[in-house]
Structures are given as C-alpha cells and as structure tokens.
Amino acid sequence: MTDISHSPTDAAPRRDFIRELVAEDVATGRFGRAPATRFPPEPNGFLHLGHAKSICLNFGIAREFGGTCNLRFDDTNPATEDVKYVEAIKRDVQWLGFTWDGEYYASDYFEQLYEIAESLVLKGLAYVDSQNEEEIRTNRGTVTSPGVPGPYRDRSVEENLDLLRRMKAGEFADGTHVLRAKIDLAHPNMIMRDPVLVRIRHAHHYRRGDAWCIYPLYDFAHGLSDAIEGITRSLCTLEFKDNRDIYDWLVQHAGFTSPPTQIEFARLELDYTVLSKRKLLRLVNEGYVRGWDDPRMPTIAGLRRRGVRPEAIRTFADTIGVARKDARIELATFEHTVRDDLNMEVPRVLCVLEPLKVTLTNWPEGHVEMLDASSYPHDVPKTGSRPMPMSRELFIDRNDFMEDPPKKFHRLSPGAEVRLRFGYIIKCEEVVKDDAGNVIELRCTYDAETKSGGSSDRKVKGTIHWVSAAHAHRCEVRLYDRLFSVPDPDDRPEGEDFTTVLNPDSLVTHADAVIEPSVLTDPIGSRYQFERTGYFISDVEDSTPQRLVFNRIISLRDGWAKELKKG
C-alpha cells in the first residue's frame, strides 16, 4: 500500500501468452497492420462451449487491440457441410455478443487456391500422385519409420500440370489422382511427408454447387485462406501444432510477404460432458437428446435454450484463461459462473414442484390477503415487488415435509413450525393420509401476529416457499442435470463408448408443478429464480400461454444436500 509505483492504475492487466504475443506484434509493428484474427468453423455441426472459448479469444483480441476478426467458414468438404449449419453458427456467434468484420468462405477461394496449386507445380514443389489411398498410406511410413517415394513422384512439370488441369476438368474419377506437396517422405514430422493438397470429389457443394470436382484439404486451404485475408495471428488448438510446418511452408512458397503465424492453445474439456462435434452429432442422431438445442447439450444453442446468458459464457471464457497445456475444467467452475451471473439479474418467484396441500384451519373461509413480495433479496441492487395472494388452502413442496425428520431438518414435521415466505409462521397440527398411507394433506394453524415484515420477534429455523391453491397456475418444470454420470465420458475401457455412461436422470420432469400467478404477464423466455430451488427460464419452444414449461438453468448451491451426504 505504501509503494506508489504499484498503484492499481498502472498495474498491467493479466494477459495470457497469446495476448502477450499480440501486444508484442503491436509494439514492434511486426505485421505492419492491426491485429487480425478469424474464427474458422467448418459448417458441419453446431457450435459448443469449446468453440465459445475460441470465439471469445479471437473476437476478444480484435476488440482489445483495435484489430479485426473475420468469420470464415472452412467449407472444403462437400460431403459433410450444409447451409443450415452456416445459419446456426452465425446466429450463435451473434448471440454470444460478437460482430464479425468480414464474412468469408474458404469455398470462395477455390479459384485462388487453384492458381496457387498450379504455381507450386510450376516451381516443382507439387506433383500429381496416382497411387491409391492405400499405397499412399503405406509409402508414407509410420511414426517410427521413414516413408519411401512413390513411382509418380518425379513426373515432369508438364505432365503434372496437364494432369492437374484434367483433374479440375473432371476427366478423372474420385480417388484416382491427388495433388501432393513435394517435400520429404522421410521427414520426422509425419505431416510433412508430401501432404495431400487437393483431392477429386465429384460431389455437390452446398455453396459452389457443381462448379468444382476437386477440393482442397484443410492444410492447403486453411493457412492460405488466412494469408488471403491478411490475418496476422491464426489461433487454433493444440492438435494442429504439427500442421504449423506445412502452414508456414505453403504461405512462404505461395509468395505471401508478412504472412500470418499460427499459435496453438489448449482446447476446452469440461467434466461430465463431451465437447466434440462428432460425439454431439451421435447424441442427436441416435436420439439420446432431443436435438442440437436440447438444454442438456453443451452446444451454444442448447445453453441458450437452457437459459444460460451469453454474459455468463463470456465470463466463463475469461475465467478459464488460455494456456498451452491440456485443460479439463471442473463443472463447478462453470456452474458458479452461471449462478453468479443470474443472481444479480433475475427476479425471484415461488414455484412448488411437487405440491402437497396445506389447509390453514384457523384462516377465515374465503378470505384472501394480498402480501407484498419483494422480487430481489436485500443484497441484489434491484428493486421491485409483486402482490402475492394468500388464502386458506395452499400448496407446499412435498419434500419440505417429513413425518419423521432427522436432526437439523428445519422445515415442516408434525408439531413443528415454519415460516411461509413473505407470509406467516404456521404450525403442523395434523397429517392426513389416504388408505395407502400416503400423506395427502397437512392441516396447520397460522399465527396472525407473525406477518412478514411485522413487529413480531418470533423466530423459526426454516422458511419455505408455497403457492395459494386458488391462485396457483399449473405448469411443467424440467430439471436438467449433467448429461453423463462420470467426469470424463471419453475415458472408457476397451470396447465401451461414451454412450454407456449417460446419466439416466439428466432430465426429471415435474408435470404438475404450481407457480404463483405473477409470472403470467411476463413474456415467454423470461428468467427467474424459484426461491430455494434454482434458476429457471420459460422454454421458448414448448411453452404456451395456457401451459408454461420451465427449464432449470442451474440449481442453487444446496447446503442441505451436503448435510445429508455427511450423514
């Protein structure tokens, strides 16, 4: 505190190693232009939390350094891509709160890429290989043994050029020829053993139609697309580290001056879920979830429907940081971020998931009292309240009553007292059961002196939520939980896959819940805290004005559950 040189104002903001490098670029003027990044999804699936990390990084850097960030679709594989994914991706990026500078498609670069392919042939740096896939693989060697040159490696420039042009013209069938970079079949980096650049695919492309029958591969298209767009730093995940050699080789030999440089960072892994498009696609296709936007999915669309706010996702991305080592994040870290975001934002309401009827025997028949219920707790800097009707017959949650309670159970039990939130202290006088012995009603008395906010200094240990029976609205409440029952669903014994550890209780539906009437005037898609239960949103797809459906976004931290676990 006494050292003025360390005052908060000149404390350097905490930076990850990538921002460190970008700051250096800016300081040294390395690229001679403002930092330029891009988010390069392939339109073959929906975006998920892992992509959100990359989106926040790429767009965040552009924003912080006064640079630009493009959205570029890496659409070089006609077999798997679709315009519906393009649309979903654009919607998700916007929803996360980012605006791209340029919207580009690798498929728009096919012409330029082809020109570069010819130029590489002319320089003797690429050749047409006519081995089949199997032969190419065999002759590439293995990680521990060098590959050997194939029989077509030393074709003349003229022959290569002729073959390449005829490939483009559609003279050959799929798989008969490929264009390969001519580098070194014995290169210690497998990626550099004459990587395939272009393959023949007589397939319809969702954007280019049938204009092309040859398509570039990732290595050929990606770095060159970056270079064409004037990207400075090309951010990608760790598994592309080895690809950096071919990235650099290509931008150099294509003649780009001041080309982009690739930097790799660790992809996100989150406990109790999977973050791979391939696996998420299986969950959708095999019916384990109800679609890409199922609220249990870690997709952006799923999180949006679940009710998570984009602010929370951005905060999460900041929290986990960016590093060069594998990162598996605890679910608690994500959940804390979601709760923390909602806590300050959303109004509180009362909703009873499993109604148990309570009759207040000393409450005047037919009398309704309107209570004033504040919508925010004292420590949330928001104001507002709604009227809450109270009457002789109420519903409370079934699990707030125990006939034979353990110690420390501060809710209702025979002879015990509890406060009704915003209302009065009640005492359980009688338990009514049906013939099967099920508790079907509680007969209680209330203490008229103990109205909430009144002068009574009577204290009880517990406060419970409730809804007046005559004013209650039936609704459906869907409680979502983790999709998998183990932290790492990918870590399975031989022959078992991630679908064997799906959590059977990832969705629990309460079809006969009741909620206070005040929510009826809110638009569908409104978020709430159901007091003592969790945060919820009215489901945009399935709610109707007659029947609201609520998704649980996240539970509250549950001290009682912890108490139970301790025994």
Place this chain on the structure above:
RNA sequence: UGCCCCUUAGCUCAACUGGCAGAGCGUCUGACUCUGGAUCAGAAGGUUCCUGGUUCGACCCCAGGAGGGGCAACCA
C-alpha cells in the same frame, strides 16, 4: 521405438522474465439470515514432476530422466 507439445494447491491460472510461490473456483470451520441460497470472516491445502549443473540466489537458465498428450484421413 521417430518428431512435437505440456508438467506450479483438488481445478483453472499468476509470480513484474533470476529476488520471501499468489489469486479465483472448490473444500472445511464459524457468523448472519424471513431463500439451508446469497453475503461476511477464517482455515486447510505446495519437495513448483525427478536428478544433477550454473548462480550470492532457480518455478524461471543448462543437461539428463519420468509422466501425460498430439502426429502415420484423399476429415478439420
């Protein structure tokens, strides 16, 4: 039996580039409470993967080793 990357608290990251290893989350304890939430206070938790070396001084530099991960698609 190759090349590359990584290793600091349970988790995610710091440590001003060689100067007393810290923060957030989580955990535990306590206080308070008309949400068993939130909030507040406190605590525990470390051989900085190991072994050598350089140095007055090493998480940081050097050498060797261990462990984890990536690479042998005409996927990205």
